[in-house]
Amino acid sequence: MNSEDLLKLDNQLCFAIYACSREITRLYRPILDKLELTYPQFLTLTVLWEHERLTVKDIGELLYLDSGTLTPMLKRMEAMDLLSRVRASDDERKVFVELTSKGIKLREDALELPEKCIPHFGLGKGEYTDLLFKMNQLIGNLQKVTR
Amino acid sequence: MNSEDLLKLDNQLCFAIYACSREITRLYRPILDKLELTYPQFLTLTVLWEHERLTVKDIGELLYLDSGTLTPMLKRMEAMDLLSRVRASDDERKVFVELTSKGIKLREDALELPEKCIPHFGLGKGEYTDLLFKMNQLIGNLQKVTR
């Protein structure tokens, strides 16, 4: 494709991905609302369900977010009693984030989010896995350039 | 995959797409900065390069954005002398958006954005087209549910 064609909206993969990301969030929103979570908050809980205790930096590396995004979001989630933020005693630059019992318990209710929503993607099992692999590959390629 | 597995970050296609969207924006940013544009502003120009004159609603339907996002962004772009906003005389609810000569001219410089960035995706020509098709298909599937 030449650069004229690449400029057309319909040929821009980046737009398709950007639009798709927002469409999925739209699909998730009713259940997220029920859980009283935003999508980035749900992702934050997801990594904490998997890791128990993480620094702000750890979360940032897992979700590709920086402290400018995370600090205020984590404070909101702390105010909601989903997690606690404690400055590390051995290295006072670090802040450990840990789930409260409420945050841990929320996992059971959150199980239905992917369970109920992913079928609406209309992808076969192989297609889902394949697309997941390709997107992760693309992320990897991009990071080679941008880091 | 069961719902326990689907909840894991590494298995969530939605996260891969969300992260990928932001990684692409990160890749685009140096050139966008040079053009003094944000990514959504670039998309808005893209549809106006293709259509000449669009209402706010038209732009919203093409980019899946609502007036809450578009109105302030279009005002900023008007202040940058990239486009004009004129209320339609036959139907005063509508606002027509049209590029200024500066907005039209910017297209030449913008050609290098996809031209230079897309090679960094590290995808073969077939892979790019294939992934584009699959993402658009997924968007279509999602819209069946959310509209």
Added chain:
DNA sequence: GTAAATTTAATTGCGTACAATTAAATAGAC
């Protein structure tokens, strides 16, 4: 051992996203 460099989180500021509401104009129902 101390000065400089690095790391970590917080802060500031700007620009989206989007739900919800408002206000004005137009279309439809009768």
Added chain:
DNA sequence: GTCTATTTAATTGTACGCAATTAAATTTAC
């Protein structure tokens, strides 16, 4: 023709997302 419903954009308010800066703690270089 008028009353109601719908359409369109704007407004308001909240929450990201990220660049740039700040401030404090720790590492390192010497």
